[in-house]
Amino acid sequence: MYGRPHFIFSDIAVCNLKRSPFRTAGLISIVALLAFMLFGGSLISCSLFNGADGLAKRLGADILIVPKGYDQKIEGILLRGEPSAFFMDAAWLGKIAHFEGVRAVSPQLLIASLNASCCSMPVQLIGFDQETDFIVEPWIKTALPGRLSDGEIIIGGAISGGAGSKLEFFDREYTVVAKMENTGSGFDASVFMTMESARTAAEDFIARGGNLTLPDNAISALSIMLNEDSSPIGTTKAMNEHFGYGNSGIVVVPAKEIVSNVSGNLRALVTIIVALAAILWLLSILILAIAFSVILNERKREFGILRSLGATRRKLASLVFLESGIVSLFGGIAGVFLSALLILPFRTYIRDTINMPYMQPSVIALIGLTAGSLILSFVAGPIASLISSAKIRKSDIIDVVRDGEL
Amino acid sequence: MMLEALEISKEYKRGDRPFFAVDGVSLSIDKGEFICIVGRSGSGKTTLLNMLTGLLTPDSGKIAFDGVAYDRLGDDELSLLRNTRLGYIMQGRGVLRNFTVLQNTILPRALFKRAEDPEAKAISLLDRVGIRHLADQLPARLSGGELRRVSIARALLSTPDLLIADEPTGDLDEETAAEILSLFRSVAEEGTGVLMVTHDLDATSLADRTLVMQSGRLRERA
Numbered sequence: 059m060y061g062r063p064h065f066i067f068s069d070i071a072v073c074n075l076k077r078s079p080f081r082t083a084g085l086i087s088i089v090a091l092l093a094f095m096l097f098g099g100s101l102i103s104c105s106l107f108n109g110a111d112g113l114a115k116r117l118g119a120d121i122l123i124v125p126k127g128y129d130q131k132i133e134g135i136l137l138r139g140e141p142s143a144f145f146m147d148a149a150w151l152g153k154i155a156h157f158e159g160v161r162a163v164s165p166q167l168l169i170a171s172l173n174a175s176c177c178s179m180p181v182q183l184i185g186f187d188q189e190t191d192f193i194v195e196p197w198i199k200t201a202l203p204g205r206l207s208d209g210e211i212i213i214g215g216a217i218s219g220g221a222g223s224k225l226e227f228f229d230r231e232y233t234v235v236a237k238m239e240n241t242g243s244g245f246d247a248s249v250f251m252t253m254e255s256a257r258t259a260a261e262d263f264i265a266r267g268g269n270l271t272l273p274d275n276a277i278s279a280l281s282i283m284l285n286e287d288s289s290p291i292g293t294t295k296a297m298n299e300h301f302g303y304g305n306s307g308i309v310v311v312p313a314k315e316i317v318s319n320v321s322g323n324l325r326a327l328v329t330i331i332v333a334l335a336a337i338l339w340l341l342s343i344l345i346l347a348i349a350f351s352v353i354l355n356e357r358k359r360e361f362g363i364l365r366s367l368g369a370t371r372r373k374l375a376s377l378v379f380l381e382s383g384i385v386s387l388f389g390g391i392a393g394v395f396l397s398a399l400l401i402l403p404f405r406t407y408i409r410d411t412i413n414m415p416y417m418q419p420s421v422i423a424l425i426g427l428t429a430g431s432l433i434l435s436f437v438a439g440p441i442a443s444l445i446s447s448a449k450i451r452k453s454d455i456i457d458v459v460r461d462g463e464l
Numbered sequence: 465m466m467l468e469a470l471e472i473s474k475e476y477k478r479g480d481r482p483f484f485a486v487d488g489v490s491l492s493i494d495k496g497e498f499i500c501i502v503g504r505s506g507s508g509k510t511t512l513l514n515m516l517t518g519l520l521t522p523d524s525g526k527i528a529f530d531g532v533a534y535d536r537l538g539d540d541e542l543s544l545l546r547n548t549r550l551g552y553i554m555q556g557r558g559v560l561r562n563f564t565v566l567q568n569t570i571l572p573r574a575l576f577k578r579a580e581d582p583e584a585k586a587i588s589l590l591d592r593v594g595i596r597h598l599a600d601q602l603p604a605r606l607s608g609g610e611l612r613r614v615s616i617a618r619a620l621l622s623t624p625d626l627l628i629a630d631e632p633t634g635d636l637d638e639e640t641a642a643e644i645l646s647l648f649r650s651v652a653e654e655g656t657g658v659l660m661v662t663h664d665l666d667a668t669s670l671a672d673r674t675l676v677m678q679s680g681r682l683r684e685r686a
């Protein structure tokens with residue numbers, strides 16, 4: 059009937075926190091903000107790295123050739139999944155195949171489907187030549203038993219449906235034979251089919267009033283693999299010189315450059331994020347330390363009373379330590395939880411905003427990130443309280459309470 | 465002698481001028497003895513009590529409890545002494561605002577755990593000082609006199625060998641003050657030494673001895 063029967067030392071800390079709700083909420087918010095930023099920052103960094111990594115692994119071409127003026131578009135397709143359609147003469151295939159340093163060439167036909175029945179997003183249809191292909195085939199081998207026939211498709215990880223299901227593009231049905239893993243790159247929103255199927259899709263589109271002119275013998279892009287001893291940059295230069303840069307109607311893109319540019323930008327970005335997180339961590343420890351120190355001053359009377367009742371200095375110091383630990387625990391959990399709630403479900407939105415390949419880490423990696431953020435948050439409060447604890451252990455100021463001090 | 469102070473002094477500075485708040489005071493109290501200290505405001509009474517409870521270290525002189533000198537005890541031992549054998553009722557409001565009356569009363573046991581449950585004893589002490597009905601209230605709702613009585617009950621919780629009280633009846637009405645004084649008297653009769661600072665002349669008539677503090681010096685009342 060008179061409150062809790064056993065009132066122990068840790069109850070003093072809990073009681074103090076509960077009965078000073080504003081002070082406690084303020085301290086918890088500081089830690090929560092820290093945890094929020096730590097978790098959010100590391101999650102976004104990780105996702106960017108995963109995205110770039112996925113793209114690098116999938117993009118087997120050293121050089122891409124696209125019609126003049128479309129080098130930005132191919133980047134959009136690869137990095138951001140922004141569908142395009144563009145064409146050039148298939149005769150380029152023969153011209154390029156014999157260029158010095160070229161080991162393999164494979165053509166692609168790119169068609170954009172802006173509102174497919176299957177998907178909420180625009181889809182990139184990619185026709186590829188199974189005879190010469192060296193990009194698509196290697197990473198679908200596991201999923202695809204035999205060769206792709208006309209009317210059969212392989213879908214990217216972000217497209218709904220699985221093997222055996224049917225998708226419709228421009229009123230024609232296609233059968234899904236395999237689905238790829240998510241990569242975080244533009245390939246996730248792509249559909250792969252034979253060159254013939256892609257051509258049929260384009261004709262269907264035009265027949266339905268689509269604004270597209272499809273020349274005979276058209277291809278959209280050429281993927282080029284070089285010999286071991288040829289450099290992409292050098293070969294790009296040589297091709298530009300040979301075909302006449304600016305008036306050949308094509309543009310030569312050193313594809314690995316796209317990827318390494320992304321990686322380079324990313325490294326800079328991640329360095330900034332990590333540096334910001336470290337600064338934030340130190341800053342919040344500093345703010346907490348100042349807060350604890352101010353609070354200590356206003357708690358002198360409380361500590362003086364506890365001293366008169368027989369609290370050792372060590373006990374008082376551990377009281378401060380314990381309170382800061384509890385605050386950090388709640389703040390850390392709240393911050394990580396909020397951060398996860400705000401970032402995890404909105405990956406598509408984040409990806410569209412930062413315009414880079416973005417792929418959330420696996421569950422195990424997520425657990426690691428969570429644990430790391432929590433640990434850094436949990437220790438922030440206790441570290442910040444060390445100064446106050448040391449003050450309590452050393453000085454006389456808290457021993458004697460003067461009347462009127464409140 | 466249970467508590468013995470020998471020639472203890474404490475010097476403070478007022479502006480640049482140093483002065484002795486306590487100036488060569490010697491004092492001893494035995495079990496069951498009831499001693500009152502009277503003296504004008506600022507004469508050094510609280511400073512003396514703070515030194516006697518080990519919260520403040522004298523600049524010179526010696527204090528010993530049961531023959532053990534304070535300067536030979538570490539913080540842990542001195543704290544344990546305060547927790548188990550001394551009951552100190554500080555001047556002013558020695559109550560923590562975050563805890564209920566009952567929690568405040570059993571606070572000493574939260575600092576050093578002992579086997580028996582302090583609650584029954586706490587309730588009976590609150591009853592004895594007349595505030596049992598307030599056991600679950602927070603201090604913010606209590607009057608000054610009620611808060612005072614919480615400190616008194618708390619100081620008696622561990623059945624101390626020595627009760628040290630700094631103006632315990634200061635903000636009590638005459639009737640309640642008389643009740644508290646008779647409580648102290650009966651505590652002394654049960655064997656606890658009582659050292660009380662007071663302005664209440666009725667109190668001194670109950671005491672075995674009354675000492676007068678004046679400008680840091682202590683002398684027997686004539």
Ligand SMILES: Nc1ncnc2c1ncn2[C@@H]1O[C@H](COP(=O)(O)OP(=O)(O)OP(=O)(O)O)[C@@H](O)[C@H]1O
Pocket residue numbers: 476477478485503504505506507508509510511512555
């Ligand atoms: N920490 C301190 N620093 C400087 N001077 C102090 C300090 N503590 C007390 N004093 C001074 O020492 C003198 C004695 O103070 P003390 O509190 O012991 O008086 P008191 O007899 O208890 O007075 P009261 O009856 O008003 O409580 C006072 O003049 C006070 O101003």
Ligand SMILES: [Mg+2]
Pocket residue numbers: 509510511555630
């Ligand atoms: Mg005083």
